[in-house]
Amino acid sequence: MAILAVIGGVAAGMSAAAKARRTNADLEIRVYTDEAHISYGACGLPYYISGEIEKETRLMARSVEQFATLGIKVFTRYRVEEIRPRDQIIQVRNLNTGEMTEVAYDQLVIATGASVLVPPVEGRDLTGVFKLRNVVDGVAIRRYIEETKPKAGVIVGGGYIGLEMAETMHRYGIKVTIVEMAPQIVPNMDKDMAQILENYLISQGIEVRTAEKVLSLRGGRESIDQAGFSGEEVFPPDRLQQVITERGIIPADLVLLSVGVVPNSQLAEKAGIELGVRRAIRINSRMETNLPRIYAAGDCANTTHLVTGEEVYIPMGTTANKQGRTAGENAAGGKAEFKGVVGTGIAKVLDLEIARTGLNERECQDRDLPYEVRIIKAWTKAGYYPGAGQIHVKVLAQKSGGRLLGAQIVGQAGSGKRIDVFAAALTLGATIEQLKDLDLAYAPPFAPVYDPILVAINQF
Numbered sequence: 001m002a003i004l005a006v007i008g009g010v011a012a013g014m015s016a017a018a019k020a021r022r023t024n025a026d027l028e029i030r031v032y033t034d035e036a037h038i039s040y041g042a043c044g045l046p047y048y049i050s051g052e053i054e055k056e057t058r059l060m061a062r063s064v065e066q067f068a069t070l071g072i073k074v075f076t077r078y079r080v081e082e083i084r085p086r087d088q089i090i091q092v093r094n095l096n097t098g099e100m101t102e103v104a105y106d107q108l109v110i111a112t113g114a115s116v117l118v119p120p121v122e123g124r125d126l127t128g129v130f131k132l133r134n135v136v137d138g139v140a141i142r143r144y145i146e147e148t149k150p151k152a153g154v155i156v157g158g159g160y161i162g163l164e165m166a167e168t169m170h171r172y173g174i175k176v177t178i179v180e181m182a183p184q185i186v187p188n189m190d191k192d193m194a195q196i197l198e199n200y201l202i203s204q205g206i207e208v209r210t211a212e213k214v215l216s217l218r219g220g221r222e223s224i225d226q227a228g229f230s231g232e233e234v235f236p237p238d239r240l241q242q243v244i245t246e247r248g249i250i251p252a253d254l255v256l257l258s259v260g261v262v263p264n265s266q267l268a269e270k271a272g273i274e275l276g277v278r279r280a281i282r283i284n285s286r287m288e289t290n291l292p293r294i295y296a297a298g299d300c301a302n303t304t305h306l307v308t309g310e311e312v313y314i315p316m317g318t319t320a321n322k323q324g325r326t327a328g329e330n331a332a333g334g335k336a337e338f339k340g341v342v343g344t345g346i347a348k349v350l351d352l353e354i355a356r357t358g359l360n361e362r363e364c365q366d367r368d369l370p371y372e373v374r375i376i377k378a379w380t381k382a383g384y385y386p387g388a389g390q391i392h393v394k395v396l397a398q399k400s401g402g403r404l405l406g407a408q409i410v411g412q413a414g415s416g417k418r419i420d421v422f423a424a425a426l427t428l429g430a431t432i433e434q435l436k437d438l439d440l441a442y443a444p445p446f447a448p449v450y451d452p453i454l455v456a457i458n459q460f
């Protein structure tokens, strides 16, 4: 019986295994993961930490036993330490016993994901300093919050995860400060749109410090004395008490380091697999690497940007699932393609929703792409309907009603998912002229007669 081996047991790996099984009932499928948990939705972790999701087990789509009933063998706490492509063998270490075994494969899917980029600041190992990537991280943060009841939290990095965690900490009554090195938060949106979010966060009591670098994290009395906070409770030296930035000292008993991720591509690279942008694994639309019988998918791999045609590294759960499914089908003998993404993303912070797709102004400028911009402010529902909130829509397009290039939305409930209209239009390469009379759904509880999207498009 032919063997499909999968490395990694989260979004991409388990999608690959499940799709391979549906494609080919005769394959032996073995999944190896170095974690104890599999098939979990990391995207739900901020809501587990906040307590909105009571138990971490709710984040797990399927168990090892459920996969076993599908004929998929999942080996948890097994790390793949080497791929030997010429022999079609992987070397696997049992992390409980330390024992090493060789496993032969006919097809291999690499779905090793990404790791949190931990900035090399002094004090990053202090108690009270966290990263957030997996269930173990999430459980540790929630336990720390419940047990120590922190008063002041600093989030280093103002991207989606940092913002979602700002909401989580705020819900616990923790005083939150976001420190972002870039001149704005949500660096993948334009500054004018990010500013709306920033103003909102400030109005909610969340401090936002942009263009500011964290230099070190400190605990204990010495730092207290230096900072002149000697009247406050003093923690032991190994427990976080202050965040030192270029511009000053922020008292903090909880820090989340959230400055981005790096692809786990070292294992692949050592096996002779080609890497691309940002050192992620280079794959084609069938998820094939440069080596025969070896596929890659998810946060360890690149994809194609459908607006520019460029190879990009945009690690997202949505893409990991689709790439995993594609890799699994092809590894099982099918013929599937995943052509790429348009860079769509969405997040919610308290009562504000932010979303983006396609290219922003900086991305157009970097490519010397001439573009025009329109920004509008409108209502999410008919203005007279209870609960109507504000929505800001920004659209970028080629000059003179040409091709749509990108869009960004910031607004209250019901705003964010409107980005999907733009994502669909970008995927199909639509022009502004083609979009002007879209038959978008209307009734007062959902939208004004002219949906804000149409209002924005009709400004061109």
Ligand code: FAD
Pocket: 007, 008, 009, 010, 011, 012, 013, 032, 033, 034, 035, 041, 042, 043, 044, 045, 046, 078, 079, 080, 081, 111, 112, 113, 114, 115, 132, 133, 134, 161, 264, 267, 297, 298, 299, 300, 315, 316, 317, 318, 319, 320
């Ligand atoms: P991973 O989830 O990183 O899984 C890879 C697995 O492989 C890990 O278990 C890893 O330990 C294991 N592994 C690595 N190397 C080896 C080895 N050598 N041997 C064995 N096992 C190995 N995306 C969205 O689209 N929308 C969201 O709202 C969203 N929110 C998020 C919120 C948070 C807090 C986080 C952390 C992520 C969020 N994401 C979101 C991103 C999304 O979770 C990831 O894109 C997705 O998990 C990627 O799946 P993956 O299977 O490629 O990689």
